[in-house]
Amino acid sequence: LKGPKEKGTMGEPAPRALAGSAVERVLIGVAGLGHVGKAFVGLVQDKADSLRTRFGLDLKFWALLKSDGGLISDSGISLEDLAGLDQSRLTLSPLWKTGLGVEDVLPRSGPGVFVDCTPSNIQTGEPGLAYIRTALKAGWHVVTAGKGPLVADFEGLRGLARDNHLGLGFSAATAAALPALDIGVHSLAGADVLSIEGILNGTSNFILTQMGEGAPYEVALKLAQVRGIAEPNPALDVGGWDTAVKLLLIANSVLGLGLTRGDVQVEGITGVRPEDLTQARRKGRAIKLIGRIRREGDRWRAEVGPVSIDRTHPLFGVEGTNKGITFETDTMGSVTVSGGKSDPRGAAAALLKDIIHVFRK
Numbered sequence: 579l580k581g582p583k584e585k586g587t588m589g590e591p592a593p594r595a596l597a598g599s600a601v602e603r604v605l606i607g608v609a610g611l612g613h614v615g616k617a618f619v620g621l622v623q624d625k626a627d628s629l630r631t632r633f634g635l636d637l638k639f640w641a642l643l644k645s646d647g648g649l650i651s652d653s654g655i656s657l658e659d660l661a662g663l664d665q666s667r668l669t670l671s672p673l674w675k676t677g678l679g680v681e682d683v684l685p686r687s688g689p690g691v692f693v694d695c696t697p698s699n700i701q702t703g704e705p706g707l708a709y710i711r712t713a714l715k716a717g718w719h720v721v722t723a724g725k726g727p728l729v730a731d732f733e734g735l736r737g738l739a740r741d742n743h744l745g746l747g748f749s750a751a752t753a754a755a756l757p758a759l760d761i762g763v764h765s766l767a768g769a770d771v772l773s774i775e776g777i778l779n780g781t782s783n784f785i786l787t788q789m790g791e792g793a794p795y796e797v798a799l800k801l802a803q804v805r806g807i808a809e810p811n812p813a814l815d816v817g818g819w820d821t822a823v824k825l826l827l828i829a830n831s832v833l834g835l836g837l838t839r840g841d842v843q844v845e846g847i848t849g850v851r852p853e854d855l856t857q858a859r860r861k862g863r864a865i866k867l868i869g870r871i872r873r874e875g876d877r878w879r880a881e882v883g884p885v886s887i888d889r890t891h892p893l894f895g896v897e898g899t900n901k902g903i904t905f906e907t908d909t910m911g912s913v914t915v916s917g918g919k920s921d922p923r924g925a926a927a928a929l930l931k932d933i934i935h936v937f938r939k
């Protein structure tokens with residue numbers, strides 16, 4: 579079997595995207611071919627030319643894994659092989675192998691990038707946790723859309739990546755297309771971050787926005803589900819837990835705190851009444867589900883809950899499915915970023931961005 583690329587090793591800087599420069603061939607293994615996994619495969623195909631010319635990267639799909647098996651090809655899985663990623667047709671592909679698992683796939687090749695798009699379980703971290711550990715131990719860089727594995731073992735996975743000199747990207751798990759981690763980790767380097775506040779869950783923000791316009795909670799939730807914004811089971815979103823785990827991943831990355839789920843006080847939006855929102859609106863205020871971490875004496879206090887904010891608050895104008903985050907710093911003042919697509923293609927774009935950054939380093 580061929581290695582990941584024709585020359586050099588995965589940890590070396592990518593060739594610059596200059597005319598005549600070499601293009602680095604990178605093997606990609608994907609686990610989870612649901613909304614995000616499919617969007618990622620499609621995005622890499624759409625962007626193939628620009629990845630080659632701008633970043634010197636030729637991403638080749640080596641393995642695509644579902645829960646019951648997968649496709650694997652030494653020469654790269656082509657668009658035709660993928661049959662539009664139609665789940666029922668995938669198993670008919672000559673490349674399909676029932677029971678194929680990550681432990682069969684990764685050690686068989688030279689290293690590449692493993693892309694985890696499996697469902698998130700914030701209690702156990704599985705199945706992504708075992709996949710990511712296997713990938714890092716096999717020398718593969720990892721990018722993940724799943725919050726579960728990172729919440730379950732943030733320090734362990736980061737340590738494994740660090741010890742093996744590998745990238746571990748998780749932008750897609752921390753508000754996806756909103757570059758929250760990039761700002762906190764890279765753009766604010768050298769400044770002391772004094773507090774972080776974020777609207778980090780598009781579903782809750784959409785529901786609160788609708789309720790602010792007079793819709794009862796159930797109607798707003800139904801509308802979010804009909805539009806594909808809310809999942810059939812929206813408990814983690816409306817219960818505040820999605821916001822809480824994003825907040826703790828961002829806080830742990832930016833502030834190096836080592837927080838776990840038990841350190842965040844969490845309240846969701848199910849207790850917010852439409853009259854609270856209309857009343858707030860009349861006073862020129864808005865109620866938002868905000869995840870916040872700030873210093874109290876010599877301790878950090880992390881909490882998620884509905885908060886009434888006024889027009890001067892930097893997150894006041896973050897409406898609908900948009901998200902936003904504000905960092906208060908000692909030397910750079912208050913820095914806010916908002917927007918970022920809240921959909922599987924936005925999450926796929928965050929995965930791709932993390933891959934590009936791994937090779938830029």
Ligand SMILES: NC(=O)c1ccc[n+]([C@@H]2O[C@H](COP(=O)([O-])OP(=O)(O)OC[C@H]3O[C@@H](n4cnc5c(N)ncnc54)[C@H](OP(=O)(O)O)[C@@H]3O)[C@@H](O)[C@H]2O)c1
Pocket residue numbers: 609610611612613614615643644645646695696697698705723724725750751754920921922923925
């Ligand atoms: N949807 C979004 O906009 C979004 C945004 C940011 C982050 N995320 C995160 O991205 C991840 C994927 O989300 P999604 O919306 O794509 O979910 P999804 O549509 O449910 O897709 C997950 C896929 O993983 C497959 N799967 C389950 N167990 C597996 C296993 N052991 N090995 C390989 N594949 C397995 C499932 O199909 P089979 O069982 O048929 O293989 C399913 O199709 C989640 O962790 C989510 O929290 C999603």
